[in-house]
Amino acid sequence: MLKYKYNGGLKLDNPYPINEIDLIRIPLPDKVVLPMQQRIGNQAIPIVSVGERVLTGQIIATIDDQRCAPVHASISGTVVAIDEHVYAHKSGLKGLCVTIESDGKDEWVDTSIGCTEHYENCTANTIYNKIRVSGIVGMGGAGFPTHTKVRLAEGCHTLIVNATECEPGITCDAALMEAYPTKVIRGVEVLLYICKAERAIVAIEDDKQDAIKALKKFCNNENITIEVMPTKYTSGAEKLLLKSLLGIEVPTGKFASDVGVLCQNVGTVVAMFDAVVENRPLISRAVTVAGSAVKESKNFQVRLGASYDYLLSFVDIKEGSHKISMNGLMMGIELDSTNYSVSKNTNCVFIDQLEESKPTKECIRCGLCNTVCPVDLLPQELYWYSKSKNIDKAVEYNLLDCIECNCCSYVCPSQIPLVNYYQHSKALYKQQVKEKQQTENARERFEFRELRLERNKRERAEMMEAKKIALKEKMAKDKAQKAVIEAALERVNTAKSAQGSQDDG
Amino acid sequence: MTVKLLNTNQIMRQVSYALALGIGAQVYFFGLSVFIQIFLACITGLITEALFLRLRGSEIKPAIIDGSVVLTAILLAISIPSIAPWWIIVLGVSFAVIFGKQIFGGLGNNPFNPAMLGYAFLLISYPMQMTQWPADYLSMSQAVDVIFGLSNIDGLTGATSLDHLKTQLTMGISIQELELNSISQLWINIGFLLGGIYLLLRRIIFWQIPVSLLLGVVVMSTALFLVDSDQFASSLFHLVNGATMLAAFFIATDPVSASTTPSGRLIYGFLIGILIVIIRVFGGYPDAVAFAVLLLNITVPLIDFYTQPKVFGK
Incomplete structure (x- = not known):
């Protein structure tokens, strides 16, 4: 049992239990659509053109940005389009995608680049590079490039492998661990080698007994501990996981790496193992397909870029109107259709039967929300100030520390979508800060202009003054000279007239 | 925590149900007049709330069925003497609903406990009617007579223990x-x-x-x-x-x-x-x-x- 714990959180049963967790490999899709935009950073730039033939594992887009990873072709075939598609994102914005039509051969490019021998014969830098060119990013949903994250945590003392499965209903990590327990353990060893941490903890929730058994069976490294945790929602959040495992509270605004800990999702560890040891770039992932409208929940190992429709053709879906969502019931997002494709951070697709939405009531400040908030906020106060658009006050009540886990909305007796309010307030706050910065900039510019005009005026005045003085001096000098000349002339004249009078005389 | 989650309406209803034992004891000692007060309070509360919601131009039905106004009415009704004249409770509940709750924007926005605001208003304005408790158990007909002013209250009232002290x-x-x-x-x-x-x-x-x-x-x-x-x-x-x-x-x-x-x-x-x-x-x-x-x-x-x-x- 764990020594430490965080406050709040929710014990939630898996709404879509699976009897036998299995990772099903599905046939190659006919077509894949690969987005160029990743979680953060700039859009990758395609380096292939329409009509070009590409091989599986070939890099098709790249960008020189430490926050992004290159994109690989997940099947072999022909590039048929490079155009804009709507992304599976809350914003509903469009972005550039590369569409590849399969030739059904799955022909691989030669991926044996970089560290091709045993990884222990390579330097950490070579391995970082290998991870980068293999396109490995955080598979738990964050999508942050692994090479950057590991490099930031260099010199850490502990490596935590997050195998908690972030939300109820998602079982893709459990499926992955049961299918490839050795890859998990070996992957952890690779990570330990490059980040040089003394020990690794694999954190796994107690509802995944089969996965725990599998890992324990293959783990014979004494630096790796398998830590079984009670199943509780939001335990998978990095900072909360750190608190429950090590008792360390990462300060606001800091990261796990600042306290000497590297946290990696178990899916990422497996992907990294594939890249470093087996020379396979990230071209597929495990996805859970579940929901109240799905007859039997399943986990699929699917090529990136395959459409949701393709994925859903392998499960039985009940008739009726459906609610489609991805990345979970609590923190995931609702989608308008199944016309999207699997990306590196798609961990699940849920198809639920459409339920009548319950009417929202007024907040009665019952305070149930603050008992479940894992970061000890007062959601009722945040709601009060968010509703009245009193953003400064909401920020004073630590709005920015909200991790948007939705525990508060889940228990709210008045069914208020609390987190929506917080997200809105956060956006307003960002806007406010930006505007403030802009006004500040404008003020600075204005003040500098005033200063400059003032200085010009002063300089001109000084110059004029100097000129005046110079002129005066010159005039005085001229006058003096004139006087001298006149005096000389006088003398000459006097002399002349004296001579004249002498001559006359 | 695994607790069955209640919604706001259910919470209000549960609180009202939980009052039953205390109300039962009141009825046992003072008679059914308690129910007359509760009935008057609820009717007044619902009508006042509906009227005021209409004036404010907001939806009436969801606010009426959320149970909050009924709870306020019951709390005030069981706080006042069970033989207080009918207009006491009518006045008190109207005051509680209007000045304790609706004027601030309805449920969730009131800084004061509406029932207690109504009670304080009544106690300050009508101290005599608010401190005369029945000395003994009253029958239904006695209670109706007293509450609606058909007979004299003298001889039926007594002081409470706090008053006595x-x-x-x-x-x-x-x-x-x-x-x-x-x-x-x-x-x-x-x-x-x-x-x-x-x-x-x-x-x-x-x-x-x-x-x-x-x-x-x-x-x-x-x-x-x-x-x-x-x-x-x-x-x-x-x-x-x-x-x-x-x-x-x-x-x-x-x-x-x-x-x-x-x-x-x-x-x-x-x-x-x-x-x-x-x-x-x-x-x-x-x-x-x-x-x-x-x-x-x-x-x-x-x-x-x-x-x-x-x-x-x-």
């Missing part, structure tokens, strides 16, 4: 000589206590306010009792007389007007408990729950601000 003490009689044990008050308080325990078990209310409130009553009354046991009643007397249990479990726990942070609730409840005893002992009115609760309602923003829990990572 106050008047006797001013006459220089020491506590030991007084016969203070009021069996009706005891059972009514036990009824509300049991209802409150039900709410605690259902996790509809948090333990902090009732526990700290009762503690506040005990601490303050014990302190006074230790100073002079002839002049001041014991804590047990204060616990089972007047509206102590009703206040601890049903009135101070009104979430809208109470403190909302865990440690804030402790302070809030404790201070109400202290104030209840102080106002009872030194104030001009026999019972003090309404004033104590209203005074602490004012301090809620301050308490909440200074009792924010430590945020993760700060």
Whole structure:
């Protein structure tokens, strides 16, 4: 049992239990659509053109940005389009995608680049590079490039492998661990080698007994501990996981790496193992397909870029109107259709039967929300100030520390979508800060202009003054000279007239 | 935590149900007049709320069925003497709904406990009608006659134990000589206590306010009792007389007007408990729950601000 714990959180049963967790490999899709935009950073730039033939594992887009990873072709075939598609994102914005039509051969490019021998014969830098060119990013949903994250945590003392499965209903990590327990353990060893941490903890929730058994069976490294945790929602959040495992509270605004800990999702560890040891770039992932409208929940190992429709053709879906969502019931997002494709951070697709939405009531400040908030906020106060658009006050009540886990909305007796309010307030706050910065900039510019005009005026005045003085001096000098000349002339004249009078005389 | 989650309407209904035992005890000792008061209160409350919602141009049905106005009406109805004339409760409930709740924007926005605001209004305006409790069990016909002013109230009323204590003490009689044990008050308080325990078990209310409130009553009354046991009643007397249990479990726990942070609730409840005893002992009115609760309602923003829990990572 764990020594430490965080406050709040929710014990939630898996709404879509699976009897036998299995990772099903599905046939190659006919077509894949690969987005160029990743979680953060700039859009990758395609380096292939329409009509070009590409091989599986070939890099098709790249960008020189430490926050992004290159994109690989997940099947072999022909590039048929490079155009804009709507992304599976809350914003509903469009972005550039590369569409590849399969030739059904799955022909691989030669991926044996970089560290091709045993990884222990390579330097950490070579391995970082290998991870980068293999396109490995955080598979738990964050999508942050692994090479950057590991490099930031260099010199850490502990490596935590997050195998908690972030939300109820998602079982893709459990499926992955049961299918490839050795890859998990070996992957952890690779990570330990490059980040040089003394020990690794694999954190796994107690509802995944089969996965725990599998890992324990293959783990014979004494630096790796398998830590079984009670199943509780939001335990998978990095900072909360750190608190429950090590008792360390990462300060606001800091990261796990600042306290000497590297946290990696178990899916990422497996992907990294594939890249470093087996020379396979990230071209597929495990996805859970579940929901109240799905007859039997399943986990699929699917090529990136395959459409949701393709994925859903392998499960039985009940008739009726459906609610489609991805990345979970609590923190995931609702989608308008199944016309999207699997990306590196798609961990699940849920198809639920459409339920009548319950009417929202007024907040009665019952305070149930603050008992479940894992970061000890007062959601009722945040709601009060968010509703009245009193953003400064909401920020004073630590709005920015909200991790948007939705525990508060889940228990709210008045069914208020609390987190929506917080997200809105956060956006307003960002806007406010930006505007403030802009006004500040404008003020600075204005003040500098005033200063400059003032200085010009002063300089001109000084110059004029100097000129005046110079002129005066010159005039005085001229006058003096004139006087001298006149005096000389006088003398000459006097002399002349004296001579004249002498001559006359 | 795995608890069946209730919605707001269900919470309001559960609180109303939990009052049943206390109301039962009141009916047992005072007669069915209690029901007449509750009936009048609910009708008045619903009509006033509907009218006011209409004036405000908001939807009537969801607010009417949320149960909050009925709960306010019941709380006020069982707080006033069961033989008070009909216009007392009608006036009180209208005042509570309009000035205690709707004027601030309806449910969730009121800084004061509406029922207690109505009670304080009535007590200040009509002290005579508000302090005449039935001396004995009244039959239905007697009750109807009294409430609707068809017969004279004289001879039917008596003082409550708190009232009795106050008047006797001013006459220089020491506590030991007084016969203070009021069996009706005891059972009514036990009824509300049991209802409150039900709410605690259902996790509809948090333990902090009732526990700290009762503690506040005990601490303050014990302190006074230790100073002079002839002049001041014991804590047990204060616990089972007047509206102590009703206040601890049903009135101070009104979430809208109470403190909302865990440690804030402790302070809030404790201070109400202290104030209840102080106002009872030194104030001009026999019972003090309404004033104590209203005074602490004012301090809620301050308490909440200074009792924010430590945020993760700060």
